[in-house]
Every structure is written in structure tokens, then in C-alpha cells.
Amino acid sequence: MDDPRTPYLRWLPELEELVAIPSVGADPAHAADMERALAWLEPRFTDFGATTRIERSPGEQVLLADLPAQVRPETAPTLLIYGHFDVQPAGDLSLWDSPPFNAEIRGEWLYGRGVIDDKGHLVMYLEAVRAVLARQALTVNIRFLIDGAEERAGTLALDCMRRMTPRPDGCLIFDGPMIARGRPAFYVATRGTLAYHLNIRTGARDLHSGQFGGAALNAVEALITTLGGLRRGPDGRLPEPLRAGALPLSASVRAALPLMPEPLSYLAEQGTHPADAHVGADMYERLWAEPSFEINGIAAGQPALRHMAIPCEAQAAVSLRLAPGQEVETIAATAEAMLRAAVPAGAELTLTRRGASDPAVLPQSGPLLDAASDAFADQFGSAPLLIQAGGSLPLLTLLGDMSVVTVMTGLDLPEGNIHAPNERLLLEHLPAGTAILEALLSDKRFTR
Ligand SMILES: [Zn+2]
Numbered sequence: 001m002d003d004p005r006t007p008y009l010r011w012l013p014e015l016e017e018l019v020a021i022p023s024v025g026a027d028p029a030h031a032a033d034m035e036r037a038l039a040w041l042e043p044r045f046t047d048f049g050a051t052t053r054i055e056r057s058p059g060e061q062v063l064l065a066d067l068p069a070q071v072r073p074e075t076a077p078t079l080l081i082y083g084h085f086d087v088q089p090a091g092d093l094s095l096w097d098s099p100p101f102n103a104e105i106r107g108e109w110l111y112g113r114g115v116i117d118d119k120g121h122l123v124m125y126l127e128a129v130r131a132v133l134a135r136q137a138l139t140v141n142i143r144f145l146i147d148g149a150e151e152r153a154g155t156l157a158l159d160c161m162r163r164m165t166p167r168p169d170g171c172l173i174f175d176g177p178m179i180a181r182g183r184p185a186f187y188v189a190t191r192g193t194l195a196y197h198l199n200i201r202t203g204a205r206d207l208h209s210g211q212f213g214g215a216a217l218n219a220v221e222a223l224i225t226t227l228g229g230l231r232r233g234p235d236g237r238l239p240e241p242l243r244a245g246a247l248p249l250s251a252s253v254r255a256a257l258p259l260m261p262e263p264l265s266y267l268a269e270q271g272t273h274p275a276d277a278h279v280g281a282d283m284y285e286r287l288w289a290e291p292s293f294e295i296n297g298i299a300a301g302q303p304a305l306r307h308m309a310i311p312c313e314a315q316a317a318v319s320l321r322l323a324p325g326q327e328v329e330t331i332a333a334t335a336e337a338m339l340r341a342a343v344p345a346g347a348e349l350t351l352t353r354r355g356a357s358d359p360a361v362l363p364q365s366g367p368l369l370d371a372a373s374d375a376f377a378d379q380f381g382s383a384p385l386l387i388q389a390g391g392s393l394p395l396l397t398l399l400g401d402m403s404v405v406t407v408m409t410g411l412d413l414p415e416g417n418i419h420a421p422n423e424r425l426l427l428e429h430l431p432a433g434t435a436i437l438e439a440l441l442s443d444k445r446f447t448r
Contacts, residue, residue, distance in 0.1 A: 004105050004427075005105065007427075007431075008427055008430055008431075010127060010430075010431075010434075011120075011123050011124070011127060011430045011431075011434070012103075012110075014044075014123050014126065015103065015110070015115065015119060015120060015123045015430075016103045017040065018037070018040060018041075018085075018114070018119045018122065018123065019101060019102075019103040019112040019113065019114055019115055019119055020101055020102065020103070021033050021036050021037045021040060021101075022087070022090075022100075022101045022113070023036070023037040023085055023086050023087055023114070023148070024086070024087055024088070024089050024090075025059075025060075025086030025087075025148055025149050025150075025151055025152055025154075026086075026088075026089060026151060026152045027089055028059075034061060034086065034148055035061075037085045037086075037148070038054060038061055038063055038085070038148070041063055041085060041122070041146060042054065042063060042065075044126055045063070045065035045067075045144065046065075048067065048129055048130055048133055049067060049068075049133070050065040050066055050067040050142075050144070051065065051066045051067075052064065052065045052066075053065075055156060055160055056156075057155075057156045057159075059149070059154075060148060060149040060154045060155075060156040061148035061149070061156075062145060062146065062147055062148060062149075062156050062157050062160050063085075063144070063145075063146040063148070064143065064144065064145055064146075064160065065142075065143070065144040065146070066141070066142070066143050066144075067129065067138070067141070067142040067143075067144070068141050069138050069139055069140050069141045069142075070133065070136050070137065070138040070139075071136075071137070071138065071139045073141055076139060076140050076141050077140055077141070077169035077170060077446060078140065078141040078142075078143055078166065078168045078169050078170075079140040079141070079142055079143070079168065079169065079170050079171070079172055079368075079441075079446070080143050080145060080161070080164070080168035080170070080171040080172070080404070081125060081142055081143070081144050081145070081171075081172045081173075082144075082145050082146075082147065082157070082171060082172070082173045082175070082395065083118050083121050083122045083125060083144075083145075083146050083147070083173070083174060083175060084118045084146065084147040084148065084149075084150035084151070084175065085118070085119065085122060085146055085147070085148055086147070086148050086149060086150055086151050086152070087113050087114035087117065087119070087151065088113065088114075088117070088151050088418075088419045090113050090421075091420070091421060092421065095421035095422070096111075096421045096422055097111070097421075097422055098111050098112075100112060100113035100421075100423075101113060103115060105427065108426060108427055108428065109424040109425065109426060109427065110424060110425045110427055111422055111423065111424045112423065112424075113423055114423070115423055115424060115425040116410075116411070116412045116416050116418060116423065116424070116425040116429075117175070117412065117416075117418040117419070117423065118150070118174070118175045118410075120411070120425045120429070120430065120433075121174035121175060121410060121411070121433065122146065123430070124174065124411075124430065124433040124434045124437055125144070125174070125437065127434045128433075128434045128435075128437030128438045128441060129142070129437075129441065131434070131438050132438050132441045132442050135442065137441075137442035138441055138442065139441065139442055139443060139444055139446070140441060140446065142441070143164070143168060145157055145160060145161065150175075153394070155394075157395065158394060158395065158398055161395070161398055161399075161402075162398065167402060167404065168404055169368075169404075169405075169446075170366075170368040170404065170405045170406065170407070170446065171399055171404050171405070171406040171407070172368075172372070172406075172407045172440070173395075173406065173407065173408045173409070173410075174409060174410045174411065174433065174437075175408075175410050176408060176409055176410035176412060177410060177412040177413060177414055177416065177418075178409075178410070178411065178412065178413055178414075179259070179260065179261070179385060179387070179414075180261070180413070180414065181413060181426070182380050182381065182382065183259070183380070183382060183385070184376045184380055184382075184383075184384040184385075184409060184411075185256075185384050185385045185386075185387045185409065186369065186372070186373070186384045186385070186386055186387070186407055186408060186409050187362075187387060187388065187389050187396070187408040187409065188250075188253065188361075188362045188363075188364050188386050188387070188388060188408075189247075189253075189288065189324040189359065189360055189361050189362060189388040189389070189400075190324070190359060190360040190388065190389040190390075190391060190392050190393050190396050190397070191287075191288075191291075191292075191321040191322055191323060191324065191359050191388075191389070191390055191391065191392055192321065192322035192326065192328060192356070192357050192358045192359035192360075192392055192397070193319060193320070193321060193322065193355070193356055193357045193392050194319065194320040194322060194328055194331060194332055194335065194353075194356040195296075195317070195318070195319040195320075195353070195354040195355050195356065196317075196318050196319070196335075196339075196351055196352060196353055196354060197315065197316070197317055197351075197352045197354055198223065198226065198227075198315060198316045198317075198318065198339070198349060198350070198351055198352075199313070199314075199315045199349070199350040199352075200219050200222050200223045200226060200313065200314045200315070200343070200347050200348070200349055201219065201312060201313050201347070201348045201350075202216075202217040202218065202219040202222050202311075202312050202313070202346060202347045202348075203216065203217065203219075203312040204312065205312055206301075206309045206310060206311055206312050207309065207310040207312070208308070208309065208310075209308040209309060209310050210308065212310055213308075213310065216310050217344065217346045217347060218310050218311065219300060219310075219311045219312050219313050219314040219347070220298075220300045220301060220311050220314045221344075222314070222343065222344050222346075222347035223298065223300065223314040223315075223316055225342060225343075225344050226339055226342045226343050226344075226347070226349060227295055227316060227318065227339075227342075228342060229338045229339055229341060229342025230242065230293045230318075230320075230335060230338055230339065230342075231293070232275070232276070232293070234276070235278060236275060236276045236278045236279065236282070236286065237286075237290060238290070238291050238292070238293055239338070241334045241338065242291055242293070242320070242331065242334060242335060242338070243290065243291060243323070244326070244330065244331070244334065245323075245325045245326040245327065245330065245331075246289060246290060246291060246323035246324070246325050246326055247289065247323065247324050247325030247361065248289060249285065249288060249289050249388070250364055250386075252364060252386045253288070253364075253386050253387060253388060255385075255386075256385035256386060256387050257284055257285075259385055260284055260385075260387070263279055263280050263281075263283035263284070264279070264280045266283075267279070267283075287388075287390035288324075288387070288388035288389070288390060289323055289324065289388065290323050291320055291321060291322050291323045291326060291331070292320065292321045293318065293319075293320050293335075294318065294319055294320075294321075295316055295317075295318050296316075296317040296318060296319055297316065297317045298314070298315070298316045299314070299315050299316075300313065300314030300315065301314075317354075320335060321390065321392070322358070322359050323359060324359040324360070324361045324388065325359065325361065326359060327358060328356040328357070328358050332353065332356065336351060339351060357392050357394055357397060358397050358401075359392070359397065360392075360393060360396035360397040360399070360400040361400045362396060362399060362400045362405070362406050362408070363403065363405045363406075364386060366405040367445045367446045368405045368407060368446045369405060369407060370445065371439075371440055371443040371445050371446045372384075372407040372409070372436075372440055374439075375435075375436040375437075375439040375440050375443070376409075376436055378435075378436075378439065379432045379435055379436055380432070384409065393408075396408060411425075411426075411429040411432065411433045412425075413426060
């Protein structure tokens with residue numbers, strides 16, 4: 001039988017070595033492994049001629065590496081390439097079919113923590129650059145920003161990016177999923193976040209429901225009434241004032257909608273149910289271009305007991321996702337006023353903001369996107385769809401604010417199990433991703 005490693009010997013030894021370093025950034029017990037990972041990475045960049053620098057802040061490290069173009073570096077554009085070397089913790093080892101930090105091939109997959117999030121992509125970067133340099137074909141100045149704190153939402157990489165002079169002409173991020181096998185995607189917008197804690201007080205003490213039931217104000221009921229102020233309407237949309245500023249989907253993103261997984265089966269696969277009868281028709285518009293409001297948790301009374309009391313206090317954690325185009329401060333003022341207006345007379349609301357981030361809106365066209373799109377189409381036979389993400393990524397918000405044309409993509413798959421046991425990389429994506437990068441880094445269209 002043929003050795004399954006044979007076609008992938010260009011990548012496997014390095015990827016296996018890197019996976020074997022358990023660079024779990026969130027766990028202080030792995031602090032030395034973060035340094036080992038840096039010590040493994042840095043010489044690989046200096047070996048092909050890059051100038052490297054390591055930036056540090058408490059608990060965070062970022063590796064920066066600058067590599068000049070081989071073709072007219074003075075006039076060549078500068079491409080920022082982002083990736084990260086920290087990984088999620090392995091979690092429950094009993095749920096892994098092979099040791100997480102010992103990469104193993106089974107079938108057409110390579111298994112291990114970090115194989116695709118994001119170490120596989122890092123090894124593709126290294127191999128592509130080596131190949132392009134060997135052909136004397138590097139047409140862009142590359143500035144690598146290899147983050148050691150992506151998985152714990154670090155801020156050092158963002159600071160490095162803000163300080164970067166001159167500003168990069170484009171950015172490439174391989175750290176995300178395709179829609180399905182053979183169907184790549186570029187992410188062009190994400191939602192923002194806005195979170196609150198609410199405390200409702202309706203009196204000095206809990207009361208007996210026999211003596212006061214039907215007469216005294218109930219804190220749980222007051223909380224529900226208050227939260228009702230932000231509730232979705234029957235069409236599944238939030239009240240109009242909370243939708244202010246939301247941008248409609250562009251024509252190119254709209255064109256991707258019919259190619260996305262069918263909403264109702266997508267929800268069923270996740271083990272959940274549609275929020276209302278319209279979700280089947282407009283799920284992606286909602287996830288990508290509408291704000292949402294979720295009650296994340298409620299605490300009040302003693303529900304475990306048969307306890308006929310009227311609670312005097314209730315609390316909730318809630319959060320909004322802001323649509324691309326919306327701004328945190330505007331929507332925060334609106335949401336806070338609506339919540340306060342919904343508080344029943346006699347109840348006292350204490351509202352505490354718990355963090356927020358603006359949505360990201362990235363340019364949707366330009367020579368870098370065209371070149372990247374062609375490179376993906378050459379490998380997969382279909383051009384990437386421009387799609388949006390319902391989640392939030394501060395890095396993209398910053399790139400959008402800086403108007404940096406960004407290719408946010410990756411060769412992970414929905415079945416890649418990132419952040420979960422048995423994380424895996426489709427082996428054939430190693431040559432595919434590397435070929436895409438080689439084409440892009442030697443493309444002559446992406447010039448200033
Ligand atoms: Zn990642």
C-alpha cells in the first residue's frame with residue numbers, strides 16, 4: 001500500500017513539528033511552549049531573508065517579519081499577511097481519537113490541535129514564499145504578522161497594525177472556513193457586539209404570594225416586561241430604531257445566497273429549531289445584515305424549590321449583534337433608552353454595559369481581491385463567494401476602518417472541528433492553499 005504521507009512530504013514534517021509544540025496561549029502553564037513556538041517560527045522567516053522582530057506585552061507575543069519584493073521593491077505594494085500560532089486548549093482528552101499534539105493521518109485528514117487553526121495555514125505561507133523566492137518571482141513586499149494571542153482576543157496584534165507605517169496596501173488572512181468542499185469564500189463584513197447586565201429591583205424583600213400575589217410588583221415579571229422592549233417583531237426583525245444604519249447586502253453578496261446551505265436543514269444539523277416561521281426564507285439576511293438581540297441568561301428566585309414567593313430582585317445578561325453599517329454608540333443609546341422606557345412603574349433598573357465592538361465592513365472589490373479570487377478559482381474550479389459573518393472579529397473591524405483591502409478566507413471546512421476534539425485538516429488543502437498563495441504572491445495585477 002502506498003504511504004499516505006508521500007504526496008504531502010513538502011509540508012508534513014514542519015507541520016507535525018509545529019503541532020507538537022502545545023502553544024495554548026490561554027493557559028499560563030504553556031508559557032514556555034509559546035516561547036518554543038516563537039523560537040521555531042522566527043528562524044524560518046529569517047532563513048528566507050525576512051527581517052524579524054518580536055513584540056511583547058504582558059501575556060502576549062507577536063512575530064513580525066518583513067520580506068522585500070524581488071521585483072521592483074521600491075514600487076511594489078506591501079501585503080500584510082496575518083496568521084496565528086496560538087491554539088485552543090485540547091479540552092477533554094478522552095474525546096480525541098489520537099493525542100492532540102501528535103498529528104496523525106487518518107484517511108484523507110490530518111488530525112491534531114491547531115492543524116488548520118491556524119498552523120496548517122502558517123506552513124502553507126512558509127512553503128509558498130520559499131517556492132516564489134526560488135523562482136525570483138516575489139512581486140509584493142510582505143509584512144507577516146504572526147499573532148500569539150488570537151484565541152484569547154489579544155490586543156497586541158491590533159496595536160502593531162495601528163502603528164504600521166506605511167499602511168499596508170492589502171491584507172491576506174488564511175484563518176477561516178470554506179462554505180463546503182470545493183466552495184471557497186471571502187468574508188467581507190462581520191457583525192459587531194454590545195452586551196449588558198440588567199438588575200431589576202421591585203421592593204425591599206421577597207413576599208408571600210398568598211398575602212400579596214396579584215397586588216405586589218414581581219421582579220421576574222418586571223424583568224420580562226423590560227426585556228420585551230427589545231423583542232423581535234412577528235417578521236423576526238428587531239424594532240425599527242434598533243435597525244438604524246444597517247446596510248443592505250451588496251449585489252455580490254446577495255448572489256451568494258442561493259449557494260449557501262439550506263437554512264432549515266442547517267439549523268437542524270446544529271440540533272436547534274428556527275426562531276420563527278420566516279427563518280427558512282431569510283436566515284442569511286438576518287445573520288449577515290440584521291442586528292439581533294439575545295437574552296443570554298436570567299437569574300431570579302429559587303426555581304428548584306416549590307416556593308410560592310414574589311421575588312424582589314431579578315437579573316439578566318443580554319447582548320446585541322450589530323449589523324454592518326451600525327455604530328456601537330448610536331445603537332447603545334437607542335437600546336438603553338428603549339430598555340428604560342419598558343421598565344414598569346415601581347421597578348428600578350440598573351443597567352451595566354459589558355463591552356462592545358463595532359461591525360466590520362471591508363472593501364468588496366480591487367485588484368487584490370480579483371487576483372485572490374482567480375487563484376482560488378484555479379484550484380477549486382469555482383470562484384470564492386463573497387459572504388458575511390454573523391460573528392465578530394476586531395481585526396477585521398480595524399482593517400475596515402483603515403480601508404485596507406482584505407482577503408479574509410481560509411482552507412478550513414465546516415467539518416474541520418476547530419476549537420473541538422479531533423480538529424482536522426483535509427490533506428489535499430495543503431497543496432491547494434500553497435498553490436493559491438504562490439499565484440497571489442507572484443501576481444502582477446496587485447500593484448500600486
Ligand atoms: Zn484561528
